[in-house]
Amino acid sequence: MSNLHPALQRVTDRVIERSRASRAAYLSLMAEEADRHRDRNSALPCSNLAHGFAAAEEDKASIATRAGPNIGIISAYNDTISAHQPYGQYPPRLKVYAREVGATAQVAGATPAMCDGVTQGADGMELSLFSRDVIALAAGVGLSHHMYDSVALLGICDKIVPGLLMGALRFGWLPAMFVPSGPMATGIPNKEKQRVRQLYAEGKVGRAELLESESKSYHSAGTCTFYGTANSNQMMMELMGLHMPGAAFIAPGSPLRQELDRAAMHRLAAITREGNDYRPLYRCVDEKAVINAAVGLLATGGSTNHAIHIPAFARAAGIVIDWTDMAELSHAVPLLARVYPNGAGDVNHFHAAGGIGFVVRELLAAGLAHADVLTVAGTDGLNDYAREPWLDQGTLAWRDLDASGDADMLRGVADPFQADGGMRLVEGNLGRACFKTSAVTPDRWTIEAPCRIFSEQHDVAKAFAAGELERDVVVVMRFQGPRANGMPELHALTPVLGVLQDRGYRVALLTDGRMSGASGKVPAAIHCSPEALGGGPLSLLRDGDMVRLCATTGSLSTDADLSSRTPAEAPPPASGTGREIFAMFRLGADEAEKGGSAMLAAAGL
Structure with a gap:
């Protein structure tokens, strides 16, 4: 072309x-x-082939003769x-x-x-x-x-x-x-769904109201x-x-x-x-x-x-x-x-x-x-x-298609919503991570604030409820990588962080885990590699360290001297819900940038 x-x-x-x-x-x-496998029928012995079409009913003769x-x-x-x-x-x-x-x-x-x-x-x-x-x-x-x-x-x-x-x-x-x-x-308007989620995070509506809202969205x-x-x-x-x-x-x-x-x-x-x-x-x-x-x-x-x-x-x-x-x-x-x-x-x-x-x-x-x-x-x-x-x-x-039917939803190359696709690589002395700018307003592309360290996402909600996050803060959620715990999505953090942002604070998330494909609005540096388990930079951060995240310059860094620190201890591997039988995947997984796959790593691909 x-x-x-x-x-x-x-x-x-x-x-x-x-x-x-x-x-x-x-x-x-x-x-x-x-x-x-050029000739699939002759490649299979008759007994094998008969097993393969035994229950094929009206298609049996066609499969048997390769019609x-x-x-x-x-x-x-x-x-x-x-x-x-x-x-x-x-x-x-x-x-x-x-x-x-x-x-x-x-x-x-x-x-x-x-x-x-x-x-x-x-x-x-x-x-x-x-x-x-x-x-x-x-x-x-x-x-x-x-x-x-x-x-x-x-x-x-x-x-x-x-x-x-x-x-x-x-x-x-x-x-x-x-x-x-x-x-x-289409169910209820998405803004209404988002509004009820944040009200629930603030304790202003109960579970019944939240479930009613969600059921009108996913219906x-x-x-x-x-x-x-x-x-x-x-x-x-x-x-x-x-x-x-x-x-x-x-x-x-x-x-x-x-x-x-x-x-x-x-x-x-x-x-x-x-x-x-x-x-x-x-x-x-x-x-x-x-x-x-x-x-x-x-x-x-x-x-x-x-x-x-x-x-x-x-x-x-x-x-x-x-x-x-x-x-x-x-x-x-x-x-x-x-x-x-x-x-x-x-x-x-x-x-x-x-x-x-x-x-x-x-x-x-x-x-x-x-x-x-x-x-x-x-x-x-x-x-x-x-x-x-x-x-x-x-x-x-x-x-053929005509012009966009809704310029608030879909535009041509000559008049885009943004000049770039909104997925930035940020890197520095805290590793390499992804930042989705297309979901975040430009005034939030740079966040510099003291960090607060967590290893369990439920602890973020507890800290929020106790008023401990009422400030500018970079929430660091570590030991969430593929080898640590299977790299779960952390979408449950979005309502809490969204409330803090709406209250006027400069807030960001930094994690070696994933966010949901439905996440938005809150700046987040995700998939941070190398992950914290094994001594990645996130394991060296301490509460209060200043962290700077900037999608404009592509930087992810801290002013803290990490060279003299020892890695924080990772939580023990979790069990229950079958997580223990997935241990072989965690042990064999490679880094997020390669795909976080144990299967591909074991195959040498």
Whole structure:
């Protein structure tokens, strides 16, 4: 593409060069595996094959004779997660859609799927990040049967999409596509939800009022409508060309949703190696696709969790990208969307205003995304994703987009909300961390204040209730990294810190843990690496040390002399809620900037 922005070209070239050896090794493995599993039926002894289709009912003869492609379904269905509840009805429908084009489909396996919204602030959150490795491993178990010609991935939420992608990439000779189910309808206004949360943090309303408010926000089947990690996942899969174009934010159960699901299965039957349009996942997910995912994240103000997930799934494809790359892209990519918690409207409003198709069109026109990528969908690379789906007299079609339907929600490159994407790297003698400026007003980009040290997030609420935080303060939440306790999200701190900020104090959070993809408003330096466990700089801080956090200059430092100090003692490893059986993941995890994965570290990837 001749009009690529210099920063995009520079970062892409750097990632390609850095990844040269690991990418070559991955591609070599995929070529070997593709050749080894070329004839899936004859590769399996008859007894093995008979086991594989014994319960296939009307599809048995087709699978036995290989009359058409067999599509494996990996599902993260459960009905505790609202986003995944619709998937309970998907396998029977997807099998029908496959048969329409002479193919078959089987549920190859299931993966766990936890909801961070349920586990926020609770013990289960310490299993959350490592559930991504478990999901990748579970997907690998399902695909290890070698019964399939392509893969439909049913998953939406936080760790689930990255985990499914990581697992599928190790079977990357198979074409694969994500099939989303769409967001729930819009509930109460987000400002009202935020208002009640802060009133509860101040003790001005009770649990009954809070639960009533939350139940009006999270109220039905479908993805939660704020622009957190789940919906950022959906955006990234489109920017990587791994959805049918425009599939992300179409309502569950709608006629358009059904036709997109049908088109996905038809396409998965068409792009196997038996046809003339073979599109294996390992060719679709290359360096340019990974860069496009990062660009989309920055342009839309997406979840900070993807500063961990993008390096992780990239590594599964032999690609190495780091926070320096993402920060450089952020300086070049303008912020085109303000979706709650960065704005007032939710993803339904975003989609109605033009949504991902509008964003892709604007990025391509400005040379800020790679058009020349292999996608699962069509013949025109990422350009196929610069339109929106609709039903033309009942037939699925795509149409061009006009101007933004809501300039308070979505803008073009010529008139962005911010000149950069709002994800800054801050670094200094306290380590390297991420700062999401797109959610914070510029007058809060620099905070300098004495710190208060915590190792348990519930202690922050206690200190707040006791009036101990009524001042300018940098709250340091340490021993929250991958090896310490699984790197839980600390979203439960947001209402307390938000109240302090609203009272006029200069407040910030500094942590080696994560914040939620739904966090906003309070400045936060997160994912701080190296983590406190093992002697990272945060373990050397003491109460009262002055800490300076500045997104403008990219600095994260203290004036205190850390050289003569010994690291603070970490809390003992927690047990209960199954945390003890996740010890192997904590012991093996690598640093946040590499993705915080024990699985990838153990594999030497």
